[in-house]
Amino acid sequence: MKTLSGLQNPFTSGGFYLLVLMLGINLFFCLGGRFRRLIRIHNRVCLGSFILHLGLVLIMVGAINTTVGQYKQTYSVLPGDTISLAEFGKPLGLRIDSFTVDFADQYPEQYLTRVTVVEKGNELKEAAIAVNHPLSWKGIKTYQIGYGWVIKGELASKDRSRPVSIAAGELLELSRQPYLALKLDFFPDYHQSATGAFNASEYPHKPRAAFYAYSGTNSLDSGVLAPGQSVNIQGFRFHFIGYQRYTVLQSKVDPGIPWVYSGFAMLISGMILRYKLKW
């Protein structure tokens, strides 16, 4: 939620942008002054100081470019799905071949999505996307940013039965009139304590689907299902079959990066030149 004073997130408030604008104007004039001095006095200190401040200006230009020009999309996908990157202006796609989580002492060590880059039906490259190892292809970078669980089951009523696949935490609508819904959560390693249910680890030692049935705003029933178990809610029957991890990837283009990295290089070079000291 954004508030007028920007207290919720001060970095998106008008006041903050005003401060950054003032810093930018200040830096710009400061750079002008340093350039004039550099023309007058040709020495290492003046040159270093100018390069250093030019680096800062480049970083600010990059930050503006990132804020204004960055485009990113997040995808929650299962193995077998294909992400279309057409919205990035390239006829590319990423086919998800597999998604695995490596564990060390029951703690996630790495999330790894294996993908195939496809272009107009042609397979171009096989690649792995993991945390700290994004895939960079034709200017688009794709990151491993998360994962979640899909609960798989079967929903049966008097007249029909259908398979359902729903992300943990989402609502499964059973009927509209009267409104009836199931909220399903997933616990890969279910444990119960005095304060409630919790996950002992992210490893599926004891997988359970927790359900909460609603009719309008009234709670009807709640409980926990093991794979193979079912629950009956007012003429509907949900049968919990299994679960699967889905991967969350984020693709982005950021036109600010080259500016920012050039700014970093100039900042370091300028500092070395400006403050080269005899110890």
Added chain:
Amino acid sequence: MVGEARLVIITLVIYLLAGILIYITRDRKDQYWVLGCLAGGLFFHTALLIGRIVKSGHLPISSLYEFTILLSWILIIIALLMAQKDAAVSIRLTLPVLSGMLLVTALTQSPAIHPLPPALRSYWLQVHVIIAVIAYSAFALAFVLSLVWLVKPEVPGSKNDQLLYRIILLGFGFHTLVLITGAIWAEQAWGTWWSWDPKETWALITWLVYAYYLHRRQEGNMYGKSGVWFGVVGFAVVMFTLFGVSLWFPGLHSYK
């Protein structure tokens, strides 16, 4: 095997003893006792760090507890070097005291070792944090010198005044690298080179504070007492960035 908290307390007690010895001994020949005491404390301190490396399988830089222990370890190394260079008693005394205070702070933090989360499994962790330890050590040393010279003022432009400036400059240079390596790593791990995370923001504020010092110094200010005051105030901001932000503003840098 000696428990980790016990090892911290043993180290702390030896540093305290070293502090008392520094205070009561003025004679050059008695300095061997001081050096021996500091080296003894450093032995246990080093054992503590090596123990964590063996247990965790990585450098002790993945939690605030480890960072604090490492920072206080570096301060003792500096204290040993200072002791050999015949630095003033007050400087040699303040360094182990500050190191001890950091160890006390470490005792209030969780020493639990968890496997590194995926985002921290990168060579950037070593690069980024080791640079940060160097920067913070320089700021800590500047703070110690400032504290001492607040009591016994230095002549503006004197050798010590220049030394304080150079140490702050060293810290500033490395702090710049902390921000740069952090941004490059964040872009690789989280897909964004800057996210206004509280730690990032306060690291930037720290950088701006010391940049202000350097600008004022260039204009002919911040010599003598004002520069010394700045060494104290700047380090307060550094400590808030290190501990205050971690405690009160959880974010991407909140490690358990």
